[in-house]
Amino acid sequence: MDKLGIAKKYLYDNDLKLVVMKDGIPLAISTDRGIKPVYDVYTKELHHLEGAYIADRVTGKAAAMLLSEAGIKGIYTDLISDAAIEILEQYPILVEYKKRVPYILNREGNDMCPIEKISRRVDDVEGLIKGIEEFFVQVGTTRRGAR
Numbered sequence: 001m002d003k004l005g006i007a008k009k010y011l012y013d014n015d016l017k018l019v020v021m022k023d024g025i026p027l028a029i030s031t032d033r034g035i036k037p038v039y040d041v042y043t044k045e046l047h048h049l050e051g052a053y054i055a056d057r058v059t060g061k062a063a064a065m066l067l068s069e070a071g072i073k074g075i076y077t078d079l080i081s082d083a084a085i086e087i088l089e090q091y092p093i094l095v096e097y098k099k100r101v102p103y104i105l106n107r108e109g110n111d112m113c114p115i116e117k118i119s120r121r122v123d124d125v126e127g128l129i130k131g132i133e134e135f136f137v138q139v140g141t142t143r144r145g146a147r
Contacts, residue, residue, distance in 0.1 A: 003053045004094055008076040011055035019055045020048050027052065033107075035062050035115045036141065039132055042066040059084045059097070060104040061119035062128055068093060069125045079104070081116065 001009065007021040018037035020028040027048040030037035038056070041048060049070035056063065059077040064084035067075060074094030081103045088095050104113040118131035135141075 004055075004074045004076050004096060007053040007055035007074075008096075011057075011076075016055075017057050020045075021053045021055070022048070022051060033057075034113075035060075035132060036136075038063045038066050039129075042070055043129070046070055053094075058104060060113060060116045061087060062115045062132065064088050065119060065125055065128055083116070083120065 003021065003024070006024055007019050010016070010021065010026055011019045014029070016029050016031055017033055018028070018030040018041075019026050020041055028037075028041045028045055030040070032040075049067065049072055052072050054067060054072050054075040054077075056075065056077045057079065059067075059075065059080045061081055061083035064080075064087035068087055068091045072093060074096075075088065076096045078098045080095075080097040080100055082100065083103065085095065085100065104116045105111065106113050114135060115132060118135060119128055122128045122131055
């Protein structure tokens, strides 16, 4: 089984939302939904991402921006947005997915995901992180500046 396949199998076998694998070892895992797992690894354990293989349930533009900036080698995702594919294709990143969509929907399924909206308004990772942190403050997920 290839390295991306190992990450994918670990994701499914353990009913996770995100797994970061290097050399067949899970370095970061999460059962949280949304951007939070990728944001947490990027802001708290960035060293785990360089050269890693990622398995994720949903990958929008924001996650693609963070993961590509961190230097991952490959990603498997169940659902990916067109904007995420565009970002990842700019790097030598292996990308596999189950379903591609124009954009990621919010949890109610009636509008674009708020993080996807934020990612479309910014051009760099610093602006993206600021937007995500402001969103977390609005929804009560974390306090401003907490990393």
